[in-house]
Amino acid sequence: MHSRRSGSPFLNLSYKFDDFEMTSKELFAEHMNRRSKILCRMAAWIFIGSIFIPLLVYGVCRGADEESKIPVFVSILPQRYFVIKIGGPRIHVSTMVLPGANPHTFEPRPRQMVELVKAKVYFAAGVPFETTWLVRIASANPRMVIVHTDAGIEKKNMDMHQYPEAESISRSQPADHALRFQKSRNGHLHEGEKDPHTWLSPPLAKIHARNILNALVDVDPSFRGLYEANYQKLETEIDAVDSRLKDVFSGVGQRTAFMVFHPAWGYFAETYNLKQVPVEVEGKEPKPADLRHLILWAKNNNVKVVFTQKQFSAKSAEVIAGAINGQVIYADPLAEEWSENLLFVAEKFREALR
Structure with a gap:
């Protein structure tokens, strides 16, 4: 009986039906699997598109925005x-x-x-490399306007090496007292290079800013209102820095001289009744005899800090600092963040004068 049942056509049909039912499930599962993959791919493309399409649009818009800007060059970062x-x-x-x-x-x-x-536009600052290169810069683009942002500033001679006869420099001494000791190696007052570092004095920085304003208005008069409004904000900022610096140095007593490798801070010092004492001699590293003079002067005046900048070697400053048991501090006259930098350097000068 059992063998008959196993050979029954109904049982065989049942098996075939079962086989058909299993195949249908597999087909349905395969269909759902393919559909899921398609949906996942669509979701992935939508996700990718949601990221890259805005970036593409932003890039195109930014490129168009950059093209609409007026391209200008400046010589140094404070001008920027x-x-x-x-x-x-x-x-x-x-x-x-x-x-x-x-x-x-x-x-x-x-x-x-x-x-x-x-x-x-090219904004020149009156720095030394322009003496040689400004003509070439102008010839590279004859249609470019050259603007001297230091125009209207009366420049002074670079401060020279300070000899130790000037044992102290204070507010009580006449203005030309220090000049009597600013001699070159042959003993004569140096009448050479003019000091270009005018942007380090807030009142003179406003002249730079005014010249920049006038130039931008000339080349782009339709935005005069924007430029003038921004200039007023900058002028207010410069005045605030000037006021703060006056407060910083208001309590300085008889000690007003600070030692610096390169005499970049002459206008700054003059504005706030200070005096810089340069280490370099006629734009060069001091000789051993000069170093001895400077070390003697520093000891006589209780100087404990020698200021330098990253554009020059710190070797001589380190020699002097070591001899006076002092330290070397960097004061960068070319830092881009003009306001922040002047306030930072002023605090360092003030600490050195305590």
């Missing part, structure tokens, strides 16, 4: 600060002397000379 403050989003600023470079020995890179072709 002023131009951005006044020009805002209307201006694209490129800088010649980048961080760490020395404007006394700087030479533009080929890429920078190529980029000059697009510039509408």
Whole structure:
């Protein structure tokens, strides 16, 4: 009986039906699996599109926005600060002397000379490399306007090496007292290079800013209102820095002289009744005899800090600091963040004069 049942056509049909039922499930599962994969792929593409399409649109819009900006060049980073403050989003600023470079020995890179072709304005600062390169810069783009942001500033001679006969410099002494000791090695007052570091004095920085404003209005008169409003904000900022610096140095007593390797802080010192004592001699490293004079002067005046900047070697400053049991502090006259930098350096000068 059992063998008959096993051979029954109904049982065989049942098996076939079962086989058919299992195949249908497999087909349904395969269909759902494919559908899930398609949906996952669609979701992935939608996700990718949601990220990259906005980025693409942003890139296109930003590119168009950059093309609408007025391209200008500046010689040094403090000028960049002023131009951005006044020009805002209307201006694209490129800088010649980048961080760490020395404007006394700087030479533009080929890429920078190529980029000059697009510039509408070049803002010169009166720094040494311009003496040689400004003519070449102008010839690279004859249509480019050259603006001297230091125009209207009466420049003074660079402060020279201080000999130890000037044992102290104070507010009570006449203004020309220190000059009597600023002699070159042959004993004569140096009448050479003019000091270009005018942007380090807030009152003179406002002249730089005003010249920048006038130039931007000339090349882009339709946005005069924007430039003038931004200039007023910058002028207020500069006045606030000036007021703060006066407060910083208001309590300085008889000690007003600070030692610095490169005499970049002459206008700053003059504005706040201070005096810088340079280490370098006629733009060069001091000789051993000069170092002995400087060390003697520093000891006589209880100097404990020698200021230098990253654009120059710190070797001589370190020698003097070691001899007087002092320290070397960096004070960068070319830092881009003009306001922040002046306040920072002023605090360091004030601490050194305590």
